[in-house]
Every structure is written in structure tokens, then in C-alpha cells.
Amino acid sequence: MKKTKNADSEKFCGNCTSHNAYEYPTRVFCTRRFLKNKNPIVQTLWHCEDWIKNAQECYCVRDAKEKQKQPA
């Protein structure tokens, strides 16, 4: 099934179809950036213009937000 852009979701790398876990939950690996020879390691709560909603969400965004709330 073709994945489509979904304007309703909060846009984060951590719920984008191109992400994989890298340093859970704060940083993810972006396949799209890797294929473009860009630094593939990005913040879970970042996003770029190529964001596409992941069909089946994981806990990356939820846990990254929780982590963000915690004092450093």
C-alpha cells in the first residue's frame, strides 16, 4: 500500500516512515538522509519536509517527549 502524507499527525522523525531506532528514545536513524549521504542520526522530535507518517506507530515520540520533560 502506498504511504501518503498525513497532515493530522504531529510531525516528528520518530513517527516518520523513514526512521529506525538508533539511541532510543532520543535519537533515530533516518534511511532517507542516509541514502542522500547526509548525517542519518537525527533527534526523534525533529522533522523535515520529507516527513511521511509511519503506518504503525512505535513509542519513540511518546518516550522522547517523556525524556524531554525530565530534568537534565
Added chain:
Amino acid sequence: MRVNGPLTVDELVQQFGNSGSFGAGRLSTACDIYERMLRDDECTVFLGLAGALVPAGMRSLVADSLRENRIDVLVTTGANMVHDTIEALGGHHYKGHWAVDDLLLYKYHTYRIYDVFLPEEDFIRLDMKLTEMYDEIADENRGKRLSSREFAWELGKRLKDPQSVLRAAYEAQAPVFMPAVRDSEFGYIYNLHASRRNFKNTLLVDAFKDVNEIIRICRESERNGMIILGGGVPRNTIQSAALATKSGIDYAVVVTMDRAETGGLSGSTLEETVSWGKLKGAADKVMVPADAMIAFPLMVASVVERLGKNHKRAPRKKTESFRETINT
């Protein structure tokens, strides 16, 4: 069968032999056959590895067996070598459980192989590191097609972990064939490597190049023995090489939980293998219906005990024509 006190592994296996029945008898026979393979200086011992044995912890056993010449040639799924490489690069396999909520594991980016857990992070680190290695191998070989054996040695050369199967094979110059190499993370990493290079000057692994190499090894050996853990493509690769030489395999141990009735190769009986000419009619052979994670370590421990600490098996003879092959 008597167990009246502390027993060594081989003493227990001897008790299995005293029974001679069911799985105990078959495992005891498997140890006898493996011992005969290792005492036969003219025999090349092939190990066929299928199923997730490396993630379950068989990695060091296979690496040590290659270093100590208890295995001459390894034929394996790509996946087992992927998991070997993950550990060589600092990743880990964790003891988990089979009765878990797998959707929850998915949400935490954790993969499951029965009761073994593997974090996705370790796969991603593998992808990144191996993409670099593929670039380096492609640049060094500049358009030369590599067999999966050459590819395995190129990887082994670059891995420093002494427990690694690929590293051990490289150091021992023991051939490792991965006939279905693309059907593993190695294949997906090729896609990453090639895409980043716009499919130009990429690593070239040629599955057909394996065929001549493995047939040549079989042909130049006086006798061939195979130990199959699981079955699948590795078993067929070894057997087909023996068929191509028209000589057939001399010793065979197959450890599998699969059944013959479905017609699949993994469960096919060794008598069926004889019908193809892949195994000699008079071959020393047994099928052991058992979990390879239990049976193979017992086999190795038993046979090492029988051979004694001072037994040193010489490396498989590298004939001139095989040297020519590996230098082509």
C-alpha cells in the same frame, strides 16, 4: 543405560550408545561418525548451518571449530553471519522470552527470535558500518566479481573480534559459503550501499562463482563428510556439490526437527539423498531428530574428549587448483 555418578559428556554419550535406541542411539551414532570424520585425514568436513543458531549462542563454538580444524568448510545462511557480525561490532543478543506481546516489542524497536531479543539499534549500527565496509571492498576490488566465500573473507579481514565466525574463518583460511547471501541483511545493506553510489562501482557478489569453488573442494578431497544443522539451502549446496563430482558424500550427520513427509529438503531422509547420488549408498550416516542447539555442542564435546587434548587435526589440504581458484 546407567548414570550412577558424575559423568563426562562422552561418558554420557557412551550410555546413550548402550541404549542404542531412539534419539539417544542416534546421537551416539552421530558422535561416532563425527569422530571417524575427524580421524580421517583425507576427509573434508563440511558444516551446514541453517536456523538462528548464532543468535542463540553457537557463535564461539563454530569459530573455535574452524580454528581447530574440526570444520574445514562452512556453508551457512547469510543471516547467521549477519548476527555474527552484529556481535563482532559490539551488538548483543539478549535472553528474552517466547511468551510476550510482540506488538509491544515492535513499539520498542526490539526483534524476537523465539526467546532471544535483539534491539533494532544493533541492526542499524551494522547497516551503517557494513555500508562503509562494502564501499571499501568495492573500491579495492574495482569491478571484480566476488564469490560469497571471497566476500566472507573480506568481511572477516575487517572484523577484529576473535570470537567471530567470519574472523576465525579468515584467519584459518577456511572457506565460508553463503549461497543465499542476498536473503539476509547483507542483501539489504547492498541496497543501501548501491543506492548511495547511484548503482555505480558497487560491490559485486556472484552466486554462480561459488559453484565452481565448492565443487572443486569436493572433487579434490578423497572423502567428504557433512554435518547439517537444520538443513535448507546450506544442506542442498553441500549435497549438490557432491553430486556434481559424481562421487557422493562419505559421512553424513543431519540434525533436524523437520519431517520427510512434506517433501522439503530439511526433513528428507538420508536414504532419499542416496537416491539422488548425493550420498554414497555405503555412507556412514545418521539423522538425529533433535534441537541442534543441544545436539551439536554434545557432539563436539564428546568427540573432543575422545580425541584427547593432544590431538591436532591438520588444516584441509589446499591443493594447487584451489589456490588458483582463490587467486582468480
